[in-house]
Structure formats: structure tokens, C-alpha cells
Amino acid sequence: MNPLLEQFVIESRDFLDAIAKGLLTLEREPGNTEAIDELFRGVHTLKGNSGLFPEYAAFTHLVHAGEDLLDAVRDGQRNFDAEIADHLLECMDIVSAMLDCVEAGNALAPTLCEAGKELALSLRALRDGPLTVQPTSEPAAAPPEQAAETNSADCAYSAGSAVADSGTVQFRYTPESDCFFKGDDPLFTAANAPGLLNLRVTALQPWADNDAFDPYQCNLQLEGICAASREDLEQHFRYVPDQVEMITLAANSAQAMQDGTVPExxxxxxxxxxxxxxxxxxxxxxxxxxxxxxxxxxxxxxxxxxxxxxxxxxxxxxxxxxxxxxxxxxxxxxxxxxxxxxxxxxxxxxxxxxxxxxxxxxxxxPAPRHAAPRLRTLSDDEAELVDRILAAHLKMLDGEPTAAVVSAASIALAGMRRYEGRNDDATAIAGLSQAHDAAGLRAVIASWHGGNSAPTAAAREAAPLQTAPPAAPAPQPSSAPAKRTVTAAAARQTVATAPAAVARSAAGAAAETAAAVADRPAAASASGGLEAIRSELAEAAIDHSANRVLKVSQEKIDRLMDLIGEMVVAKNALPYLAARAEVSTNPREIAREIKNQYGVINRIAEEMQDAIMQVRMLPVGNIFQRFPRLVRDISRKLGKQVELYMEGEDAEADKNIVESLADPLIHIVRNSLDHGLEPPDERRAAGKPETGIIRITAFQEADRVIIEISDDGRGIDPDRIKAKALERGMIDEARAAALTDHEAVQLVFAAGFSTAEQISDLSGRGVGMDVVRSAIEKAHGSVQLSSELGRGTRIRIGLPLSMAVTNVMIIRSAEQMFGVQMDMVVETVRVPAKAIHEIKQQRTTVLRGRIVPLYPLNDLLRIPTEPVPNEDGELAVLVIRLGDQDVGVIVDDFDATLDLILKPLDGVLGELAGYSGTALLGDGSVLMVLNPKELL
Amino acid sequence: MARVLIVDDAATVRMYHRKILEDCGFEVDEAVNGLEALEKAFTTRYDLFIVDINMPKMDGYRFVSELRAREELAQVPAIMVSTESETKDSDRAFAAGANFYLIKPARPVELTTSVRLMLGEPA
The missing domain is CATH 1.20.120 (Four Helix Bundle (Hemerythrin (Met), subunit A))
Structure with a gap:
């Protein structure tokens, strides 16, 4: 299949999926305008794409009918209901079946075309529905357009007798002899003419002998009569207008041609x-x-x-x-x-x-445009395009175009003059651009084929000038066809006055230009504003598309391919070893070889694991891009001046991690804006620049990605925090007195703590930093806060690069195995029984000068067994960090640490908070992984 | 050689236009919507834009008006390309500041000749 077709099939399938989903969404929420827009765009693009392949006209036709119906829904002419949904879903089913044909490299199955045609009619009927209620007294024939469309869908070389009442056109299409090399398909084009009633194909020249016959030269003439409007036919033959002749026939002449009667x-x-x-x-x-x-x-x-x-x-x-x-x-x-x-x-x-x-x-x-001498002779194609482009530019310059539009127009016009070899004119046109002279440009266009670009004063005054003579005193020509021709004398005259005219128009327009420049919106002067647009447009889009597609660099996929190649080779050694083992008398040697081979496969598996992790890595910048907009909006609302700096957007982390970061980060940034940064006058009073700074930095540190958010605001006042905590009864007087400033500041992480005197609608109502912390800890991350009064606050978030594989330590207790996540484990120690003291019925010990409370795991799990000490009478203590505190868990013994894939508990077991999940061990047994935080 | 940016959300259409233009020796770059195109235009110099109308995030009209609102991009010619159902919108395209309007799918010779004409670069 050719690559374009292949791309078409792939993209179409994506669209079909999205369209089907969109239809279902719309059925649930009929008023969802966003969904309608997206749905419409999908169908629209699908149709546009299929238009590239004229051989699948039936496909395009059907999708077009669906698009029109959706358009009516979008415009509110039709209410989206189950019936419309049914029809559109069926439409997509047929389209999907058609795609199967395309993918198989076949033409569209006739039955499908037939079904598509019928469905298209009912789609149109649905669209036109009650609107086409007509007096039914006369059995109205199908309107010409509809008849035309019905016939054009596919290969009707001679369609039936549906002669419309009006608009019958005869065409003769004489393809160029080298048309096949231009990608034309004359027979197909003619056979698909709208409303085709009759088609005749004849040889243009007598056919050559076999020897001289050149199958690559087109020697055909195609004539046909269509029940369609001339515009429709012109539209149909728009790619070969110069090869088609058309005449509009009276209504009855086509009929006459069919039944042989001669009209009056x-x-x-x-x-x-x-x-x-x-x-x-x-x-x-x-x-x-x-x-x-x-x-x-x-x-x-x-x-x-x-x-x-x-x-x-x-x-x-x-x-x-x-x-x-x-x-x-x-x-x-x-x-x-x-x-x-x-x-x-x-x-x-x-x-x-x-x-x-x-x-x-x-x-x-010869058209008038050929009358003036050209430095470069344009082909018909070129000349036709020149005329169309000129017409487009007249529209572009219509009314009061901005300076930018004028300059854009002049660049293209100057380009066209250069194309023709008229470099002088090109320069003159550029001069008009400088002067922001739209009228001058319009005059240039009007007099284009006359051969001069410089406008005369009269021409400028007369703009817009499609039909105005280029020379000022030109007498009104008596014959109509002369309207676009220019007399040689007039042309000479205007050429002679050209430089003066340019100078004049430039001078005259100088003031105009100045005014126009001043008028231009502020955004026009700078390249900036992109950030604002980006966040304006992107914020919604991120949420929608974040998890739809994972884009992966070629490099990462290549690495995976290499590894899988190695794996295939390594695997092939195993049957060979098995055969050896069957006949070998030396099991020890075989065991060694198997271990060697395990080593090879293990290395590959580890590398593969790493490579696959890499595939899931996303730059954290993905979530950064919404901040500029956020900061702009909020700072404006609060009347603060803020500059946002972002660094290290390229730092990567696992997709899940990056996504889990989004909400906490937004919360932190909002806090900084709301509570951290001061209003300009307060900053001035404090001797700081009026514009505050928020800085977001991301970087990788060992196996963690670190994100720091800092501001240069007023910082957190530890005394106020302490007072607040006292007031809320979170700490007592003694504890408050003992707290260092740093410790006091950490109280903001406590549940339900909010220091704002007045709760703002921006950074939360009672939802404080505790939510941020728990969200980050859920992703196995950590968060640290440091603040200096009057200087600013810095929050540092550390996250694992990946959550997919967890490093787990295996412990034994009461003859069972349990797992504990390594990132919680501070250390493992053996504590002699006599070093354990009971304080207020709480077992404790002293480790490195600190008192550590001890809890036997069996007690936590309600297992009625005492911990078992080893031969030396020492107990195994696993020291775990819980927040700021170290806690010891007494177990029977430690075992190895393993990388495992943790699965959360499902169903009824999901309510067991004491476990964070399960994992499969190498021997097939299940390991329960503890969640010490909940247990304690 | 002139550099052209194709702005279209449909990968198939981008591929089609790219092939046509590259066969004529143009350097071609792609963007999937107006926003991406604008970003690219700030870092890379393009001589001409070929712009679809209906695109997510930022449509063709908006893109062309944004172009025309920025001094360093304002004078780059833009050709709007869209399906025939949008023919009625060609006036809107010109009002936004587009230089030309072609119906999709554009005939190869139509596309390349328009580009060449506006750039003043005959074959």
C-alpha cells in the first residue's frame, strides 16, 4: 500500500474510535458543546482526508452526509437524539467496513457503496427533517442537487432517467494528452460528474497502430449531459477547467435528447x-x-x-x-x-x-492579460492562479486592513512580480508596503495586467478598483470587452510617472502610517503574548489529552528492539541445556551452566525493565506549562506583581508520578501567590523590588526527581504558627516553647491548619498543606519546607523516578514472610534484650543517643506470639521513619531485599489498610507488603 | 530554498502536502495546530504558511490573525486550505489576513504554483 493510503487508514481508524466515543458522550450529555465541536472536527477531518482519494468517492460522500447532519446539530438546528446517534453510529460502521476494503487494497465493495448511499439519503433526510415540509400536492421530483449527489456517489456511467426540471448542462472534457502524468483520471472524473445523465467516450484522434500506440498518452474525449447546475459542474471539474467546455441546456432539451422529441x-x-x-x-x-x-x-x-x-x-x-x-x-x-x-x-x-x-x-x-509584453510567459495554469490570487488579495485588502495585512499582501504581490521577472515592480510594491498604502496596492491589483505596479493618484482615489482604468485621463471605452485592456499609450504614460507616484503615495501616506502604527493593539508590537495564548488554549487541552497517547522517542524504542534481540538469542540456549541435562552424568556442571545462562538472561531482563521504564518517562515540563496562565490570572486578581521563572522542564519521571504532581504543585504555587508574596506597596516598604519572584526548578538527584518551588515573599512567621497551633489546641504551651523555628514552620503540614486571617477563594478553604503532603506521600515522595521570615519560602518535593517497581525488604515474623518498602526503612539493628526498657508500658531503646519506641510486629498484627531473639539473645529491630520520627518494629529476622511489582489489594481485601499491596515471589508464593504507617 | 510550514491537524493531509512541496524542492515543516505553528514560527524562519481552518486548540483564522498581529511574522504570506464546505468562509479567511484560499485537496500544480508565485520563485 502506498504510504499516504496507509497513513490515511491509520488516522481514519483513530478518528472512528474518537467519533464513536464522542457520539456516546453526546448521547449522555446532549448539551456538551465541546463534545459536539470535537466530534464535528473528527468527522470533518475524516472527510477532508478521504477527499485526497477520488477513487473512494462513496466514502467521502457518506462521511460528508454525516458531517452535514452534525453541522446542523452544532448550529442548533437539530437536537441530538438517539435516532441521530443511531444513524451516525451506523454511518461509522459502514465507513469502518469501507476502510477494511481500503486496507485490503481493494475497491469499495458495491454492497457497501449501496448501503452508504442509502444511509446518506436518510442522514440528509434527518438533517432536513421537518424543515422540508412542503405542500405535497405535487409529487415533487428530487431537487437537482440531491439528484446530483445521488448519482455522483459512484460508478454510474449512465444513470437513469431522473431528469431534473432545470439546470441541464452539457460538457465536453478533452483531457490533455499527458494528463495521466498529472494524476488525472479523466474517465473517473467524467463518470462522477454530478447528475450525470449520459456519457460518451470517443477517441480524439484515430487510434494508432499497435506498434505506434502509446498507452500513456490520453486520446479520449468525454462528453456528457448532466442534470446539475453549471456551478456544480464547474466545481466538479475545478482541476481541469481549461480542458472542459460547458453549455447550459434548456430544461427540455435534455429530455428531448432522451426521448427524441424536438422542442418547440x-x-x-x-x-x-x-x-x-x-x-x-x-x-x-x-x-x-x-x-x-x-x-x-x-x-x-x-x-x-x-x-x-x-x-x-x-x-x-x-x-x-x-x-x-x-x-x-x-x-x-x-x-x-x-x-x-x-x-x-x-x-x-x-x-x-x-x-x-x-x-x-x-x-x-488570447486573454487580455497576454496583451502586454511579459518578461516571462506564464502558462495557463499560472495565469489562472495569478488571477485568483489577485482576486484573493483584493478581498484581503478590502475595508481597513491593518498595516500587517498590507505588508503581508505586498510581500506576496511583490513575489508574483518577481516571478514574472518584473523586479522593478516588485520594488515599487515593497515601497507601498512601507507606506501602509492599501489603496495603492488595490490599484496595483486592478492594473496588474496593464503591466505597471505604481499607482497613479487617480487610481488611488478610485479604489477599490477592480474595473477602473489604470491611467487617469483614459476615455471611457465604448466597447465592454476593452474594460481590462490598457492602451499602449496609457501604459507608457503610467510607467513614466511611476517613481513620482510612488514617492507621492509614500509621502501622502506617512501620516496615515504613523496613525496606524499607533492604533495597532499592544500585542502587535511584541512577539510575546504567546505564553498567555498557550496557557489560555492549552490548560483545557492538557486535561483532556494527558493520558491518551504516550509519545516515545525513536531512540527508546530502538533500545528495546536491541534488547529483545538479545533475549531471543539467550532464550535459545535453554532447550540446548535441557538436552544436555538429559544425557549428562554431571549434574553439577549442568547446574553451573544453567546459572551462567540465568546470569545472561537476568542482565537482559534488568536492562529491559529499565528500557521500558524509560518509555514511560515524561518530562515534568508537561505540568509546568499551565503555571504561566495560573500565575498571571491570580496575581492580577490579587493586584500583585509577579515574575515566574521555570527551569528544568526536561527532567523526566514516570508518567504516573508526573501526573500525581500536578495538583500539589498548583496548590503550592497558589499558596505562594496568595500568602507568600506581598502586594507592591508592602514590598516597597520592606525594601524589596515591587515585582516578586516565584521560581520553579526541577532536576534529577540520584534516583529521585526533585522539584523546588521558592518565592521571595514574606516567609512564614513561626510565632504566628505557634500561636495558631496553640489556639487550635494542636500543641500545648510547653511544646510550643520547646519548638525551634524550623519545627514550628512544619506545623503547616498538620491536618486542618490554615493561617490565612481571611480565607481566600484562591488557595483553599481549610484545605492546606496537609493535603499536599498526603498527595505527595501517596506517590512515595517527600516534601520539605523551609522559610525565612521576610525573605521567602522554599518547598522541596522529592519523588521516585518510577513507581512501577518497588524495592522491598523481606522480614520474618511468627514464621511468616512480610515485605516492607525499602524507602521507609532507616536501618536494621540487632538490639540485646537487656537494652530494651519499658517506659509507661511502652518498650523503648536508645539508638545513637535517641529514644526509639519499639513495637513488636506480632502485636501490631494481633498475632499472639512473642518475638523470637537470635542465639545471642538479640532482637531484630527494623527502624522505620514515620514523618519526623523513627520507630522500631521488632521482628524475628531480616531477609533479602528484592525489586518487586506491587499490586494493590482488591475487593474486600482492599479495606485492609495495614497492607499496601501484594507481590509475587520467584517461587510463585504471595508476599504481603506491610503499610507500617497505618499499622502504627 | 524557501521553507514552508504546513499547519494541519490531519496527518494524512500534512503528508500529502509535504510530498507535493518537497518534490518541488521546498523545505517543509509541519505543525498540528495553530498554537504549535506559532511556537515554531518564533524559533524558525518560514517563508510561507499553508494553513488548515478547522483545527483543535487554535484554528486557522486565529493563527493567521496572530501572525498578522506580530511584527516579525506579519508579512509572511499564508495560504488557507480547506474543504469545499468551508468555501463560504473564504471571506473570513481574507479578513483574518490570509493571502489566498485553496480548496482541499489542492491539485498539486495549483498548490506548488501558488506557493512559487507568492514567493517569486519560478521553477
Whole structure:
């Protein structure tokens, strides 16, 4: 499959998933505008993508119908209900089946196309629903557009007899001979023309002999009649406009073509096209068609001329009808031809009809743009695009464009002049940009094909100037077609005055420019503001998309690939060893070899584990990006001036860790803004700069990622904290007196502690630092706070890089094995029984000069057994850190430490707070991992 | 060689446009929405933008207006590309400051010629 198609299939499947989910969400919450927008965008993009593959027109058609329905829902014209959801879900089912065809490299199955067509109709019916309630007295035929769409969906080379009442167009599509190299598919394009009633494919030239036949050259002419509007057809053939001729037929002529009847002749028969008030374009098209008829007549062969004459007559009749000319003379001429066996009578009719239209041979009449000498001759494609781009720029410069828009327009216009080789003009246009001269640019566009870019004063005044003559005193031309041509004299004149005109317009516009610059919004002057936009737009998006897709660098995946390669090789050694073991007489040697091989596999497994962990690593910057907006909003609300510095966004940690950090961090930053930083006047009084600083820094330290949030605010007052704690009865007088400043400050982490005199709506209502601490500890992290009165506060958060694998120490007690997470273990000691003292019925011992309370694990677990000392009468004590305090747990014995994958307890067992989870051991047994914090 | 930034949320369309432009020798970069495009435009110089309309986070209109509101990016030409159902919105595109509007899928020669014309770089 080609890569583009492959990409299309992959992306489409993603969209289908998202669309299905979106539909379900919308059904639950019909008013969710965000969901509707997202859903619409998905369907819209899906349609846009499929448009790249004309061979799957049925796909596009069906999705388009779905999009239109959703559009109606989005605009509030339709209420989203179960019926719409059903239809759209079915639509996506069919689309998904179509994708299967695409993926298998097949064309879309006809049954699917059929089903898709039907569904598209009912989708449209759903959309138009009650709005299309019409008086049912007349059995209205399908509206032309609808008929057109029904027919265009797929390969109807000759669609039925659904002739619409109006808008019948005949087209002749003569593909370029090298069209296949441009990616055109003429037959497909013609066969899918909207409302196609009839299609004929003929050879343009007689087919060459087998030897000379070149299958890569297109030698086809495709003619068809469509029940569709001319605009629809133009839209359909928009990629090959120069290769298609079209005439609009009267309503009944198509019918006539089908059933052979001849329409009534126009009583006021006039047999020439000239003077019928045709537009320039229509006249040119009619002229081209007529010229083609000459060609056709000239190429008749004895065996086909009758058919050719009939076809020419048909074309002429159509042309005549379209322009209100009678066609009795055409029918007479055809009869005459058939009788006399000569094409002359028709040729004479042609002569008469063509009289007065544009002359020309095989090539289209030269457009006015070719009149002026060009330094570089543009192809038709280029010339057409030039005209379209110019029209676009007129719109762009319409009204009161900003200086930026004017300069953007002038850059592109100057580019086009350079493209044509007119570098002088390009410079002149650039001058207009300097002067912010929109009118001048409009004049340049209006006089583009005249060959000069510099606007005259008259031209400037007359802007907007699509049709204005470029030279000031040009006499009003008497004939309409001359409106875009420029006389040579006028052109010379304007070229001569060009530099002066530029100078004048530049001077005249100088004041204007100054005013415009002053008017520009403040944002225009600086490149900044991006942060603000980013956070404005991104904050919502982060929450939605954070866990949807994990983007991984190529490097990490490559490493995994290498490792799995090694693993495959290492694994292959095992059957070989097994075979050896069967016949070996030396089990010891075999055991050694197995151990060696274990060593190899173990190394690979460890590396793989590390590599997989790496895949889950996310930069902490992911959560930093919402801070700029947060800080901006809050500081503005509080009337404080704050500068935010962020560093180390690249530091990585496991996805879960990074995500668990988001809320605590936001809380801390809010605290800093609300309580830490002072208002500008207070800062000034304290001799500090008015603008406060908040700094967020992330970095990796050993196997932990550290995040520091610091501010240069007023700091935390330990005396106030103590007073508050006393007031709330959290500590007593004696304890308050004994607390150091540092210890006092730590009281902010106590549950329910809030020091703000007045609870603000920003940093919480009673939810304080205790919540932050518990959230961080849940992620096995730690948080430290230090503060200096009047100088600021610093909070340091340490988190493990990964939570997936836990280092666990195994302990034994009452003949059972338990695990304890290593990050809680301070040390393991053997304490002689006589060193254990009982103080107030609490066993304690002294370790490194500190009193450590001791708790037998068996007591904590309600196991009625005493701890067992070792042969030397020493008890095994596991020292665990709980907050700021060390606690000893008496167990029977210590065992190894292992890296294990912890699984939380499920169901009923989930209520056992004393355990943090379970893990599987190498021998298949289950290890219960304790949660000492809860146990104690 | 000129550098073009394709701004489109659909990977398929980006791939299609990239191929067409790269075959003509343009240097091509991609962004998946207006915001990312704006970020890229601040660090890299682009000579032209090809911009989809309907995108998440920041749509094409907003992106082009943001371009035009920034001195150092204001004069970079922008071509809006969108599906035909949005043809009615081309006026809005021009009002935002887009230089041109193409219907998606753009014919290769149409796309490359427009880009070349605006950059003044004939083949």
C-alpha cells in the first residue's frame, strides 16, 4: 500500500474510535458543546482526508452526509437524539467496513457503496427533517442537487432517467494528452460528474497502430449531459477547467435528447450568438464550442459522418436553446446534410452562429492579460492562479486592513512580480508596503495586467478598483470587452510617472502610517503574548489529552528492539541445556551452566525493565506549562506583581508520578501567590523590588526527581504558627516553647491548619498543606519546607523516578514472610534484650543517643506470639521513619531485599489498610507488603 | 530554498502536502495546530504558511490573525486550505489576513504554483 493510503487508514481508524466515543458522550450529555465541536472536527477531518482519494468517492460522500447532519446539530438546528446517534453510529460502521476494503487494497465493495448511499439519503433526510415540509400536492421530483449527489456517489456511467426540471448542462472534457502524468483520471472524473445523465467516450484522434500506440498518452474525449447546475459542474471539474467546455441546456432539451422529441422552436429566431448580451466568459465558451464543431465536421469519416452531423446538430441546438435562439434552421441544416451527404449546410449554420463571437483557431482567444509584453510567459495554469490570487488579495485588502495585512499582501504581490521577472515592480510594491498604502496596492491589483505596479493618484482615489482604468485621463471605452485592456499609450504614460507616484503615495501616506502604527493593539508590537495564548488554549487541552497517547522517542524504542534481540538469542540456549541435562552424568556442571545462562538472561531482563521504564518517562515540563496562565490570572486578581521563572522542564519521571504532581504543585504555587508574596506597596516598604519572584526548578538527584518551588515573599512567621497551633489546641504551651523555628514552620503540614486571617477563594478553604503532603506521600515522595521570615519560602518535593517497581525488604515474623518498602526503612539493628526498657508500658531503646519506641510486629498484627531473639539473645529491630520520627518494629529476622511489582489489594481485601499491596515471589508464593504507617 | 510550514491537524493531509512541496524542492515543516505553528514560527524562519481552518486548540483564522498581529511574522504570506464546505468562509479567511484560499485537496500544480508565485520563485 502506498504510504499516504496507509497513513490515511491509520488516522481514519483513530478518528472512528474518537467519533464513536464522542457520539456516546453526546448521547449522555446532549448539551456538551465541546463534545459536539470535537466530534464535528473528527468527522470533518475524516472527510477532508478521504477527499485526497477520488477513487473512494462513496466514502467521502457518506462521511460528508454525516458531517452535514452534525453541522446542523452544532448550529442548533437539530437536537441530538438517539435516532441521530443511531444513524451516525451506523454511518461509522459502514465507513469502518469501507476502510477494511481500503486496507485490503481493494475497491469499495458495491454492497457497501449501496448501503452508504442509502444511509446518506436518510442522514440528509434527518438533517432536513421537518424543515422540508412542503405542500405535497405535487409529487415533487428530487431537487437537482440531491439528484446530483445521488448519482455522483459512484460508478454510474449512465444513470437513469431522473431528469431534473432545470439546470441541464452539457460538457465536453478533452483531457490533455499527458494528463495521466498529472494524476488525472479523466474517465473517473467524467463518470462522477454530478447528475450525470449520459456519457460518451470517443477517441480524439484515430487510434494508432499497435506498434505506434502509446498507452500513456490520453486520446479520449468525454462528453456528457448532466442534470446539475453549471456551478456544480464547474466545481466538479475545478482541476481541469481549461480542458472542459460547458453549455447550459434548456430544461427540455435534455429530455428531448432522451426521448427524441424536438422542442418547440423559439418564435423569435435569431441565428447568431453575437449581440445576445452574453458575458465575456459565456461568449468565449460558446466561441470555443463552435470552433470545436468546425473541427468535428472537418474530421468526419465516411462511416461515421451521419452520427457526427447529428451530434453537431445536437450541440448547436443546445447552444441555441441556451441563448434563446431558435433552432429550426439547425434541424433543416441537418436534414439537408443527410440528404446531400455533405456537411456544408451545418458548416454554414456554424458560420452564422459564430459570426460576431471571438475569432480564433484551435487555441482559446488570447486573454487580455497576454496583451502586454511579459518578461516571462506564464502558462495557463499560472495565469489562472495569478488571477485568483489577485482576486484573493483584493478581498484581503478590502475595508481597513491593518498595516500587517498590507505588508503581508505586498510581500506576496511583490513575489508574483518577481516571478514574472518584473523586479522593478516588485520594488515599487515593497515601497507601498512601507507606506501602509492599501489603496495603492488595490490599484496595483486592478492594473496588474496593464503591466505597471505604481499607482497613479487617480487610481488611488478610485479604489477599490477592480474595473477602473489604470491611467487617469483614459476615455471611457465604448466597447465592454476593452474594460481590462490598457492602451499602449496609457501604459507608457503610467510607467513614466511611476517613481513620482510612488514617492507621492509614500509621502501622502506617512501620516496615515504613523496613525496606524499607533492604533495597532499592544500585542502587535511584541512577539510575546504567546505564553498567555498557550496557557489560555492549552490548560483545557492538557486535561483532556494527558493520558491518551504516550509519545516515545525513536531512540527508546530502538533500545528495546536491541534488547529483545538479545533475549531471543539467550532464550535459545535453554532447550540446548535441557538436552544436555538429559544425557549428562554431571549434574553439577549442568547446574553451573544453567546459572551462567540465568546470569545472561537476568542482565537482559534488568536492562529491559529499565528500557521500558524509560518509555514511560515524561518530562515534568508537561505540568509546568499551565503555571504561566495560573500565575498571571491570580496575581492580577490579587493586584500583585509577579515574575515566574521555570527551569528544568526536561527532567523526566514516570508518567504516573508526573501526573500525581500536578495538583500539589498548583496548590503550592497558589499558596505562594496568595500568602507568600506581598502586594507592591508592602514590598516597597520592606525594601524589596515591587515585582516578586516565584521560581520553579526541577532536576534529577540520584534516583529521585526533585522539584523546588521558592518565592521571595514574606516567609512564614513561626510565632504566628505557634500561636495558631496553640489556639487550635494542636500543641500545648510547653511544646510550643520547646519548638525551634524550623519545627514550628512544619506545623503547616498538620491536618486542618490554615493561617490565612481571611480565607481566600484562591488557595483553599481549610484545605492546606496537609493535603499536599498526603498527595505527595501517596506517590512515595517527600516534601520539605523551609522559610525565612521576610525573605521567602522554599518547598522541596522529592519523588521516585518510577513507581512501577518497588524495592522491598523481606522480614520474618511468627514464621511468616512480610515485605516492607525499602524507602521507609532507616536501618536494621540487632538490639540485646537487656537494652530494651519499658517506659509507661511502652518498650523503648536508645539508638545513637535517641529514644526509639519499639513495637513488636506480632502485636501490631494481633498475632499472639512473642518475638523470637537470635542465639545471642538479640532482637531484630527494623527502624522505620514515620514523618519526623523513627520507630522500631521488632521482628524475628531480616531477609533479602528484592525489586518487586506491587499490586494493590482488591475487593474486600482492599479495606485492609495495614497492607499496601501484594507481590509475587520467584517461587510463585504471595508476599504481603506491610503499610507500617497505618499499622502504627 | 524557501521553507514552508504546513499547519494541519490531519496527518494524512500534512503528508500529502509535504510530498507535493518537497518534490518541488521546498523545505517543509509541519505543525498540528495553530498554537504549535506559532511556537515554531518564533524559533524558525518560514517563508510561507499553508494553513488548515478547522483545527483543535487554535484554528486557522486565529493563527493567521496572530501572525498578522506580530511584527516579525506579519508579512509572511499564508495560504488557507480547506474543504469545499468551508468555501463560504473564504471571506473570513481574507479578513483574518490570509493571502489566498485553496480548496482541499489542492491539485498539486495549483498548490506548488501558488506557493512559487507568492514567493517569486519560478521553477
Amino acid at each position: 422552436p423559439d418564435p423569435q429566431a435569431v441565428d447568431t450568438l453575437a449581440g445576445r448580451g452574453l458575458s465575456e466568459e459565456e461568449e468565449a465558451a460558446a466561441g470555443r464550442i463552435l470552433r470545436c464543431q468546425y473541427e468535428v465536421l472537418a474530421r468526419t469519416q465516411p462511416d461515421n459522418r451521419e452520427g457526427v452531423w447529428r451530434s453537431v446538430a445536437l450541440v448547436l441546438r443546445g447552444l441555441a436553446t441556451a441563448h434563446g435562439i431558435g433552432h429550426v434552421h439547425i434541424d433543416e441544416a441537418l436534414d439537408a446534410c443527410l440528404k446531400t451527404d455533405s456537411g456544408d449546410p451545418l458548416a454554414r449554420v456554424l458560420d452564422r452562429m459564430a459570426a460576431g463571437t471571438r475569432p480564433g483557431g484551435n487555441t482559446p482567444a
